[in-house]
Amino acid sequence: MEGPAEINDKRLRFDSFDSENAKVFPDKKQRLPAMGWNSWNAFGSGNTEALTKEMILKIKELELFRFGYQYVVLDDGCYRPERVNDRLESDPVKFPSGFKAMADTVHSAGLKFGMYNDIGTKLCSGAEVGIYKHEKIDCEDYINWDIDFIKVDNCYYMWDNATFSNTGNAMYSYAPNIRSVCISGQTYSAAKDALITGSRAVVKDDYVTFIGTFDGTAPDHTPVGLRSSELIFEVDIDEPGYYEMTVSYATGKEEGVGSWLQIAVEDEIVFDEMLPSTPAPEDFTDSDVIKLKLFSGTNRIRLMNHRRQENTLHSYSEVRKELEHFAQGRDIVFSICEWGKTQPQNWGHIVGDSWRILNDITFQVGCDGNRGTAAWENDYTTSITSQYNKAVIMDEFAGLDKGWNDPDMLVIGMDGINDTMCTSHMAMWCMMNSPLMLGLDLRRVNKGDAIYNIIANEDLISLDQDALGVQAKRIFTTYSCDDPATAYIRDNNRADVLAKPLSNGDIALAFFNLSTEDNSEKITVPVDLILDSIGSKMDKSFKDCFANASSYRLKELISKECSKTLSGSFSVDSLEACGCKVFRITPVL
Amino acid sequence: MTRGSFIVSLLRAFGEEYEDIFSRGLENGWLEYEDKLYSNEPIARKNAARIIHMFLLKEKGIIDLPSIHDAEVLRDLYDCRVCANHVAQVYLRGIMDAKDLSAGGGFLWFDLDGEDDQTVIEEYIRRAVETVKNAKI
Known part of the structure; x- marks a missing residue:
């Protein structure tokens, strides 16, 4: 049966996504x-x-x-x-x-x-x-x-089953529902004995479902943090060697439940294929025996499906x-x-x-x-x-x-x-x-x-197009949240402040009013907040220069108005509905 | 009904010449080359929506409704990004109906790849004609 290609290049695996040593395309250029x-x-x-x-x-x-x-x-x-x-x-x-x-x-x-x-x-x-x-x-x-x-x-x-694809393709993009695994005669419950990573998978009755990756096409979910889930069994072994495992599973073809299962012991994938179908997503059966090479001590056996990515x-x-x-x-x-x-x-x-x-x-x-x-x-x-x-x-x-x-x-x-x-x-x-x-x-x-x-x-x-190539960070928002840099806020009744370091030591500071109503609230951003937020992206000498400046030259990049301030903070008194002010700030020593 | 028959029926309903229609439709931008290529194949609802919408826009000057927000009740509206506006425009103008898949109502589905029988298609074409007539009043 036709299915997704075998992936023999480890650099294309989930575990390698963050690896800086795994350049699949070394000729890929840095470009703006x-x-x-x-x-x-x-x-x-x-x-x-x-x-x-x-x-x-x-x-x-x-x-x-x-x-x-x-x-x-x-x-x-x-x-x-x-x-x-x-x-x-x-x-x-x-x-x-x-x-x-x-x-x-x-x-x-x-x-x-x-x-x-x-x-x-x-x-x-x-x-x-x-x-x-x-x-x-x-x-x-x-x-x-x-x-x-x-x-x-x-x-x-x-x-993939999500957006603009056949919904039945969920069989490839999600793991089956998992009820338990049995290793050398000992049964481990998915609902009680396993660790679930991330927030995609959930326990339902006595099994775990939605083992896969969030669909990020719609705006419902944050892009920040772990966007997929694994089911991890920690198994203590005295004698290293080969052990037999069976998985109690049930397959489906719908968002959250599929047929494709990946199993890894630590970071070594030992199983990566489709399991035989079961009559229904809650009709569990045992897999054939899967051999695992385990070592003495605690083994992390990961059941997952990262194939969507x-x-x-x-x-x-x-x-x-x-x-x-x-x-x-x-x-x-x-x-x-x-x-x-x-x-x-x-x-x-x-x-x-x-x-x-x-x-x-x-x-x-x-x-x-x-x-x-x-x-x-x-x-x-x-x-x-x-x-x-x-x-x-x-x-x-x-x-x-x-x-x-x-x-x-x-x-x-x-x-x-x-x-x-x-x-x-x-x-x-x-x-x-x-x-x-x-x-x-x-x-x-x-x-x-x-x-x-x-x-x-x-x-x-x-x-x-600035040569430093750093995307601005949101350093302040009028919306109440723990961390403006990472909070996923969809309520537009607010104003945001973004800061971006530039290659010549200047900083761009933008105030955006997301609301369709005028904002008459004064918004002030101190230099300390800017440097605490984006200072790590700046050359140290530029950062020191910005911190110790005696004054700052400002150019508002839409009106082209120039000004100067001696204070250690930057403000806007108001913002029109859906409007913005964007400053390029140059420190003066 | 085939694509070709649909296009001819649409033009007949508007009392227009349908000789050499593919050349004219392609030239004026309300038909796609695929309509000519697949003219003998049954017409899917998404293609009927596209042809009606583009014919009204390009040939009859019926400008788009500014917001398609109300068409978001169709669960499959965004299942085809190139179809979404065509579907929304003919649905919101009451030219093509959605299908309600739930017994109690409320699960509206355009059924992009579905096909309609001749009577239903003729009704959609009649409504397209009415839309133009009403726009002129």
Whole structure:
């Protein structure tokens, strides 16, 4: 029976996610967040060669490349909906000249060319041209088409049940329900004798269920902390040697209960496969005998299923491996778009340059003549604040040596949001070192107009593209919580303060009012709080300089107002609804 | 009903010419190449939603409802990201119905990959025509 690939490379295993010695792709470059234009929010599946050429002309006319916008990315909807002789082709109506010609046009304009595919069998549009089982020939074609960037989506993925996949695939992504294990005649109860790590798995009656990884596609769960659960039996052994174990289990095909079981003794995986099905998820049976090599003393026998993360990482790795093979050193940005489903903040750094953290920021994308619609806030992922609220506590997962959290493409210029919201959106993304992919029809932008002034704000962009490459940390919030840096707060009736160290010793300090009401409360942040929060990310001399400065020069990066303060704190007296103030602070000795 | 028949029925209902429809629909951006490629295959509800929505938007000037929040009662709305707005727009305008999978009501499901019989599809097309008529009043 077909199933997920064997994973023989230990570096792709859960236990290696944090290992700094396990570089699967040693040639993966340190790079700043990618900037450019992506077709999706502007035109959805309706993007065409003609429209893309118009966008290129506008990028040139507006000189957006001067600010760093360099990638022109064709998103979903650009392919012929089925393969021809097993190979990808462009949609003959939308892109009649083909992808190589499109790439040439982009390159001749001094820009870089990006494309899109999906680790599943189909693209999200339903086109049956997903990269699964075509990694080699597709990557060969991508390199022949001279791509510089690839966004790889996660629809119709075969080994996961969550979002945009078959729900029955839960058999792969969750362990069975476990009632007990029996080792050399002694029975250990899962509910009473075992340790459960994390908060995903729970005890139900006399068994343990939900042994797996949280689905992070929706905004329900925090990204911080252990996002999966294991069931651990600590077994004391006098004589080292081989022991026989059976597992009392029941399988299912639904969120929380599957059939795939992993067993490890300490960090050595001894079992990693599907168990035979049982009639129902509460109909328990005993497994065949599984031999374990145990040592004298206490052995930690781990029952788990990390395949949700490992399979997805493996699939992305297969794509990257083939790209690198054919690229022969060509520099290609690898943008992971699995929407936070398998907690890519844990593993994305191994294979990608950025990883989406949630489902889309809008589902109301535009088309030619229709701007599409975005929102400041809502309950699902489809708003600026939904994405921000998660990304803002993910700074520790990002960095030059890892890659970047991606709270999705910019929605600036779409209907449903005003200029203040768009400005804060831009400032948030820049403070959080997010990729800056414009998602609007650029034909409606002119130099000096409101949208232009937002997307071409060099001062804000310089924060995103600062060479130090440190995502801002939230150091204060008006919402009551224990730790503003890690608390997952979805109530937008608040203001946040973010701080970010910069390569020249300056610090960026941003005040965001998330609320749709004006905030007239004065917010003050002392220097000590800033340095306590982000000082560890600063060069010591810069930190000392900031701590001992006699005064500070401030530039507000939206109004461009400059000021100076002698005090050891920074304040804003008020913030308009959904508004922000962003300061670049320079210490003066 | 096949995709091709659906498209012809839609145009007939609006009293429009359907000769060379694929070229015109593709050119005007309310049909996809897959509609031509799979014109002899049964039409799934998500594709019917897309074609109706894009036809009304592109050919009849029916602009999108600004918020699709109320369509979030559909449990499968976000199961297809490229379909979500199409589904929401035709559902919220009362053109295509959801299915209620619970006996007591309340578990609404669009059934993206499902297929409707001819009578149901003709009713959806009739409602699309009514939507345009009402928009003109």
